[in-house]
Amino acid sequence: MLVLGIETTCDETAAAVVERGTDGRGRILSNVVLSQIGEHAAFGGVVPEIAARAHVEAIDAVIAEAVQQAGCTMESLSGIAAAAGPGLIGGVIVGLTTAKSIALVTGKPLIAVNHLEAHALTARLTDHTPFPYCLFLASGGHTQILAVRGVGDYVRLGTTMDDAIGEAFDKTAKLLGLGYPGGPQVEQEAKAGNPARFALPRPMQHRKEADFSLSGLKTALRLEAEAIAPLSNEDVADLCASFQQAVVDVVYDRLRAGLKLFRESCGAPAALVAAGGVAANQAIRAILQKLAGEAGIALVLPPYAYLRDGVLVFKPMWLYWRRGLIGGGMQVFSYGVALWAMTLAPIALVAASREASVLFGTLIAIAVLREPLRSARVAGALLVVAGLMLIRLQ
Numbered sequence: 001m002l003v004l005g006i007e008t009t010c011d012e013t014a015a016a017v018v019e020r021g022t023d024g025r026g027r028i029l030s031n032v033v034l035s036q037i038g039e040h041a042a043f044g045g046v047v048p049e050i051a052a053r054a055h056v057e058a059i060d061a062v063i064a065e066a067v068q069q070a071g072c073t074m075e076s077l078s079g080i081a082a083a084a085g086p087g088l089i090g091g092v093i094v095g096l097t098t099a100k101s102i103a104l105v106t107g108k109p110l111i112a113v114n115h116l117e118a119h120a121l122t123a124r125l126t127d128h129t130p131f132p133y134c135l136f137l138a139s140g141g142h143t144q145i146l147a148v149r150g151v152g153d154y155v156r157l158g159t160t161m162d163d164a165i166g167e168a169f170d171k172t173a174k175l176l177g178l179g180y181p182g183g184p185q186v187e188q189e190a191k192a193g194n195p196a197r198f199a200l201p202r203p204m205q206h207r208k209e210a211d212f213s214l215s216g217l218k219t220a221l222r223l224e225a226e227a228i229a230p231l232s233n234e235d236v237a238d239l240c241a242s243f244q245q246a247v248v249d250v251v252y253d254r255l256r257a258g259l260k261l262f263r264e265s266c267g268a269p270a271a272l273v274a275a276g277g278v279a280a281n282q283a284i285r286a287i288l289q290k291l292a293g294e295a296g297i298a299l300v301l302p303p304y305a306y307l308r309d310g311v312l313v314f315k316p317m318w319l320y321w322r323r324g325l326i327g328g329g330m331q332v333f334s335y336g337v338a339l340w341a342m343t344l345a346p347i348a349l350v351a352a353s354r355e356a357s358v359l360f361g362t363l364i365a366i367a368v369l370r371e372p373l374r375s376a377r378v379a380g381a382l383l384v385v386a387g388l389m390l391i392r393l394q
């Protein structure tokens with residue numbers, strides 16, 4: 001069974017093809033992700049309208065690349081899955097509408113996926129982790145501790161009352177004049193800093209419930225920064241190190257509470273599983289390792305590629321070439337045929353020399369053959385023949 005997955009909930013346009021083997025285990029055949037970081041960096045955060053427009057531009061090429069890398073065709077897919085939320089609504093609409101169109105054209109079923117549920121189950125795909133396990137989800141928009149007991153069977157043990165951890169990293173970076181996304185920048189600065197210089201709070205510490213609160217920590221950091229402004233490089237590094245250490249202590253304390261709640265309500269967890277971009281942070285990974293060791297359970301850290309919504313498998317030249325020359329895949333038949341007609345007609349009319357005709361014809365023929373949808377390939381091939389005949393008539 002082959003399923004094409006589409007993800008457009010935030011600032012990455014992603015598509016993957018996953019295969020379910022006869023033993024019931026999943027295998028990732030391709031995972032193509034186009035990051036929009038460059039488009040949002042100037043604004044210090046994700047701009048929803050820019051994100052939605054960037055998804056529209058990239059999605060056809062990303063899907064075509066994922067299908068091609070997986071070595072399959074649209075016809076051989078068993079179904080089309082798309083993240084249907086939660087996420088930025090403009091982006092979700094782009095991904096879901098594209099998935100619906102492909103499903104309609106190919107006659108395949110559509111599967112609407114909850115974005116957080118996908119995070120919760122990634123470890124099943126990458127590490128075949130048995131149920132039940134304790135999930136620590138820490139991304140740009142979410143911070144949760146979940147008991148994952150089965151597919152569709154989740155108990156939320158803790159959540160953030162305000163900011164997500166990734167969001168707190170991003171806002172801290174912005175406050176200190178570092179780039180976007182903030183997490184990796186703060187981590188980099190923290191390496192050279194003194195984590196004990198600023199006495200920042202550890203919100204919610206020692207509480208029985210496993211909830212988080214990050215906004216007070218962020219405000220405390222702002223007040224410290226304002227008190228010593230203008231900031232030297234050393235100040236920035238020390239602020240980052242102190243902030244990161246506070247987050248690490250909070251994660252340790254909150255997850256200890258979460259694991260206790262897990263045991264009380266669901267018995268012993270098979271593993272502690274991390275998901276979300278924040279789990280890329282080395283200091284946080286180290287504390288997760290310590291926690292799992294103390295609890296006597298395995299720590300599952302899916303490969304970095306699958307921690308976030310997707311990996312930065314960014315092939316700009318290839319994608320832009322496809323986007324520019326082909327006009328963005330051919331997933332929707334009528335759209336594709338119209339694009340081919342628009343591409344070929346001027347070429348057929350203006351190609352003055354035989355050499356130019358042969359060159360253009362070859363390029364177009366290669367592009368046509370690479371199209372994943374058979375009906376689009378056939379239509380494209382017919383148009384190539386028509387174009388070449390027109391050139392001959394000239």
Ligand code: ATP
Nearest residue numbers: 010139140141142166183184276277278281308309
């Ligand atoms: P969501 O999945 O909740 O919609 P998202 O798509 O923004 O949010 P992810 O792609 O999982 O989330 O992760 C991005 C977040 O992870 C950003 O907030 C980023 O700052 C943070 N992050 C990435 N690397 C690190 C790091 N090394 N240290 C801390 N935070 C990090």
